[in-house]
Amino acid sequence: MKKIKSKKFKKSKKVAVIDQNQCDKSPFCPVKRVCPVGAIIPLKKGEQQKKRSIFGFLIPKGYRVDEEKCTGCGICVTSCPMQAVSIKA
Numbered sequence: 853m854k855k856i857k858s859k860k861f862k863k864s865k866k867v868a869v870i871d872q873n874q875c876d877k878s879p880f881c882p883v884k885r886v887c888p889v890g891a892i893i894p895l896k897k898g899e900q901q902k903k904r905s906i907f908g909f910l911i912p913k914g915y916r917v918d919e920e921k922c923t924g925c926g927i928c929v930t931s932c933p934m935q936a937v938s939i940k941a
């Protein structure tokens with residue numbers, strides 16, 4: 853009798869993605885504040901081209917999603933005023 857091999861499907865995880873062209877990189881980013889797990893973090897050092905200074909405070913230029921922390925809940929998608937966040941599977 854032949855054994856039938858079943859295909860292994862890799863379970864894909866839904867994560868948020870930030871479109872850097874649409875993001876206004878505001879220091880008061882509402883998306884960063886609403887994320888329940890703190891998955892919205894500043895861009896990596898290599899990705900940060902400049903830092904802007906507002907009232908003497910240096911702020912990161914842009915944000916990214918920590919895919920390890922992101923649960924794909926989608927709260928950030930509805931809270932972004934620039935529609936820069938989407939969920940990818």
Ligand code: SF4
Pocket residue numbers: 867868886887888889890891892917921922923924925926927928929
């Ligand atoms: S999908 Fe949920 S967990 Fe992921 S970054 Fe957005 S708010 Fe945070």
